[in-house]
Amino acid sequence: MLSRVADSLYWMSRYMERSDGIIRMLRVNYAFSQEDFKEFSWKPVLKMFTILDDTPINSLTRNSRAVLQYMVSNRENRNSIINIITRARENARSGQDHITKELWQCLNEFYHSIKEEQLNSALLKEDPITILDGLTRQCVSYYGTADMTMIRGEGYSFINIGKFLERAVQVADILGVKFVNENEGISEDAGAEYWKHLLNSISGYELYLKTYRGGLEARNVIEQVILNGNFPRSIIYSINRLHRYFERLRSERNTDGYNKLNFMIGELHSRVRYSTADSIMKQGLHAYLFRVKEDLYNIANSLNQHYFAYSL
Amino acid sequence: MKADELLNNYFVDSQTWDEMYSNNQLREQYRNVVEFMHQLSVEELNKKEEMAKMLFMSQGITFTVYNSGEGIEKIFPFDIIPRIITAVEWDHIEKGITQRLKALNLFLKDVYNNQFIIKDRVVPADMVYSCPHYLREMYRFPVPYDIYVHIAGIDLIRNSDGSFYILEDNLRTPSGVSYMLENREITKRIFPDLLPANQVRSVMEYPSLLHKNLMSLSPRQIAHPTIVVLTPGMFNSAYFEHTTLARMMGVELVEGRDLVVDNHRVYMKTTSGLQQVDVIYRRVDDEFLDPLVFRPESTLGVSGIMSAYRKGNVAIVNSLGNGVADDKAIYSFVPEMIRYYLNEEPILKNVPTYQLGIPDQRDYVFKNVQSMVIKKTNESGGYGMLMGHSSSDEEISNYLEAVMQDPRQFIAQPIISLSSAPCYMNGALTPRRVDLRPYALCSPSGIEIVPGGLTRVALREGSLVVNSSQGGGSKDTWVLSK
Numbered sequence: 001m002l003s004r005v006a007d008s009l010y011w012m013s014r015y016m017e018r019s020d021g022i023i024r025m026l027r028v029n030y031a032f033s034q035e036d037f038k039e040f041s042w043k044p045v046l047k048m049f050t051i052l053d054d055t056p057i058n059s060l061t062r063n064s065r066a067v068l069q070y071m072v073s074n075r076e077n078r079n080s081i082i083n084i085i086t087r088a089r090e091n092a093r094s095g096q097d098h099i100t101k102e103l104w105q106c107l108n109e110f111y112h113s114i115k116e117e118q119l120n121s122a123l124l125k126e127d128p129i130t131i132l133d134g135l136t137r138q139c140v141s142y143y144g145t146a147d148m149t150m151i152r153g154e155g156y157s158f159i160n161i162g163k164f165l166e167r168a169v170q171v172a173d174i175l176g177v178k179f180v181n182e183n184e185g186i187s188e189d190a191g192a193e194y195w196k197h198l199l200n201s202i203s204g205y206e207l208y209l210k211t212y213r214g215g216l217e218a219r220n221v222i223e224q225v226i227l228n229g230n231f232p233r234s235i236i237y238s239i240n241r242l243h244r245y246f247e248r249l250r251s252e253r254n255t256d257g258y259n260k261l262n263f264m265i266g267e268l269h270s271r272v273r274y275s276t277a278d279s280i281m282k283q284g285l286h287a288y289l290f291r292v293k294e295d296l297y298n299i300a301n302s303l304n305q306h307y308f309a310y311s312l
Numbered sequence: 313m314k315a316d317e318l319l320n321n322y323f324v325d326s327q328t329w330d331e332m333y334s335n336n337q338l339r340e341q342y343r344n345v346v347e348f349m350h351q352l353s354v355e356e357l358n359k360k361e362e363m364a365k366m367l368f369m370s371q372g373i374t375f376t377v378y379n380s381g382e383g384i385e386k387i388f389p390f391d392i393i394p395r396i397i398t399a400v401e402w403d404h405i406e407k408g409i410t411q412r413l414k415a416l417n418l419f420l421k422d423v424y425n426n427q428f429i430i431k432d433r434v435v436p437a438d439m440v441y442s443c444p445h446y447l448r449e450m451y452r453f454p455v456p457y458d459i460y461v462h463i464a465g466i467d468l469i470r471n472s473d474g475s476f477y478i479l480e481d482n483l484r485t486p487s488g489v490s491y492m493l494e495n496r497e498i499t500k501r502i503f504p505d506l507l508p509a510n511q512v513r514s515v516m517e518y519p520s521l522l523h524k525n526l527m528s529l530s531p532r533q534i535a536h537p538t539i540v541v542l543t544p545g546m547f548n549s550a551y552f553e554h555t556t557l558a559r560m561m562g563v564e565l566v567e568g569r570d571l572v573v574d575n576h577r578v579y580m581k582t583t584s585g586l587q588q589v590d591v592i593y594r595r596v597d598d599e600f601l602d603p604l605v606f607r608p609e610s611t612l613g614v615s616g617i618m619s620a621y622r623k624g625n626v627a628i629v630n631s632l633g634n635g636v637a638d639d640k641a642i643y644s645f646v647p648e649m650i651r652y653y654l655n656e657e658p659i660l661k662n663v664p665t666y667q668l669g670i671p672d673q674r675d676y677v678f679k680n681v682q683s684m685v686i687k688k689t690n691e692s693g694g695y696g697m698l699m700g701h702s703s704s705d706e707e708i709s710n711y712l713e714a715v716m717q718d719p720r721q722f723i724a725q726p727i728i729s730l731s732s733a734p735c736y737m738n739g740a741l742t743p744r745r746v747d748l749r750p751y752a753l754c755s756p757s758g759i760e761i762v763p764g765g766l767t768r769v770a771l772r773e774g775s776l777v778v779n780s781s782q783g784g785g786s787k788d789t790w791v792l793s794k
Contacts, residue, residue, distance in 0.1 A: 001583050002566060002581065004569070093555075097558040097564075101559075105370050108372045249583070254585050
């Protein structure tokens with residue numbers, strides 16, 4: 001497969017995963033804002049997904065409609081859904097002969113629907129949950145189409161590598177956002193409402209209730225979100241998949257690049273696999289997540305160097 | 313729908329050949345289609361038209377117009393009524409194009425080698441050498457199998473007497489074939505069962521035919537040669553076509569930056585290292601193909617690709633330098649070429665063409681400018697031309713002044729009234745002018761033409777310009793098997 005095409009498929013997939021994550025975050029946060037407006041702030045979401053300074057963030061924190069508009073349909077925001085989907089589609093276009101026609105159509109329709117001016121005005125006037133659910137359905141339709149139609153070849157591996165790498169980074173971000181300013185330990189004031197909210201945004205609340213039955217505790221949340229191998233949005237699950245799809249790239253050629261990356265992913269994989277909630281809390285969640293993210297970025301850079309780069 | 317509602321507004325003037333009517337009688341080949349439409353209401357027809365638009369949009373069959381940062385994607389307008397060609401008409405077209413293409417390939421071989429046609433004074437030497445597309449780099453280079461033109465899209469029009477004329481030979485990188493294929497797919501969706509009922513010949517073999525031809529050109533005698541389609545990239549207006557062809561043939565779509573030349577061989581950069589490329593179907597123009605030989609600032613091409621080509625390590629389709637044969641000034645010599653090389657009479661006629669570089673002819677054209685169309689010899693896409701009958705005096709005098717700067721760069725032709733075909737507009741059928749571009753493939757084993765082509769239509773009333781850049785659209789083109 002052409003390096004350029006592999007690069008495009010990988011980024012198409014990362015952008016799709018990112019927009020899916022952002023849309024889910026927006027939906028849950030919006031719902032939360034309707035419930036408990038006094039406590040609620042958009043600050044964590046804006047910190048995580050935008051590059052805005054504190055001043056504009058503070059002016060937005062309590063204006064849900066303005067945040068939704070900024071995060072979904074604002075062209076000025078590099079990480080708005082409309083810009084991310086546009087980039088996903090451009091990458092799909094550049095690898096168009098390597099994805100199925102169905103997948104291309106699915107993404108293309110998503111792009112055209114999000115460009116509708118109507119969507120922007122609906123975000124300001126109508127029920128945002130209906131609109132965000134509609135967008136989530138488009139993402140789900142993309143995942144389903146990819147799963148049902150793509151041949152299990154190299155392209156599919158790169159799509160999944162992008163997807164799970166992005167997902168691991170995102171989950172680490174979501175989990176870590178509460179601790180940006182606190183380098184040590186779990187803050188006590190991160191109450192049950194916050195954890196519920198966090199689990200909801202990654203579709204993990206029901207699983208939590210089934211697993212732990214009792215109230216929401218930081219330790220259990222960390223265990224589920226980082227270490228539960230059956231939870232599709234946990235860090236260990238994402239790294240597991242990342243490793244599995246990467247191993248499919250093994251070939252007679254490019255053994256140097258393969259071996260190097262396989263080592264890096266394997267090392268990270270082992271470290272997460274042999275962590276426990278207690279060991280994580282002992283060394284500090286922030287430090288732990290920081291290390292995981294650093295490893296993921298290094299993996300991304302090496303992929304770029306050994307598989308995507310144009311130079312020889 | 314009632315027959316009179318559908319056809320009420322269908323007026324054809326007596327100077328124009330109409331594809332559907334003759335002397336107010338429906339031609340036999342259109343009977344089924346018109347009957348089928350009678351069974352539908354205006355609402356149903358409008359819905360079908362809407363459906364066609366939706367299908368194009370959702371499949372991304374679009375070209376991009378750039379004006380304000382983000383490109384605006386437009387669909388190439390599609391008219392739902394097919395253009396129908398009878399078996400007899402097709403037979404004539406097929407023979408004519410085959411003959412013409414044979415002569416043009418021989419001409420290219422000749423002007424780049426022994427130049428008999430120049431020495432025998434059939435084609436003047438200055439006509440050849442003054443053509444900007446004549447490439448000295450191709451002189452005395454033995455092109456594999458002596459085939460220069462592997463893919464041709466020759467434009468035909470139909471005069472008022474109903475006979476076909478050649479308007480243009482497109483021998484470089486003719487585009488539009490994906491619309492031939494996609495338009496047919498749309499017709500299948502909007503008019504179920506109508507295709508088999510009319511015994512329309514299939515065009516779907518085009519990609520496999522092309523693939524087979526490309527395979528046969530591989531310099532390495534191996535079971536699975538690497539074939540690629542070379543595109544200028546996704547910002548090219550024909551990018552959709554490039555991806556379609558690559559996908560339908562199951563070959564790699566590459567950009568210049570994906571390729572590299574090492575020791576006179578072309579490789580593509582893959583995730584598992586370099587892979588040698590055997591055949592390149594390039595959709596990049598000659599002058600951008602190799603920055604070491606042609607335009608040095610080009611980033612669309614590949615440095616050193618010409619040397620690999622000249623060494624015979626890679627096949628390039630179409631070959632380079634073909635522009636000298638589809639130049640609008642050389643065009644007028646094609647009938648002579650056919651007589652000279654094949655000792656045959658041309659089957660398809662040329663539109664009479666005046667060389668403005670020749671004083672006598674120029675005087676004649678200037679006197680009769682009202683009934684002429686003047687074109688630049690190396691422009692295409694409907695740019696840089698003057699339609700004498702619809703231009704103001706000022707436009708004409710400005711244009712003629714420009715002609716006098718360099719008369720060789722211009723030719724003139726009498727305005728030919730293109731034939732008209734029915735289009736569905738606002739609930740009724742209306743005649744609009746059409747042309748026809750069949751796609752001919754030339755391989756070591758001969759010339760094949762897929763039964764069909766691209767019918768372009770001038771959607772503005774009375775307009776004779778069918779180019780997509782000038783408000784043209786397209787139709788599905790049916791060739792009947794009986």
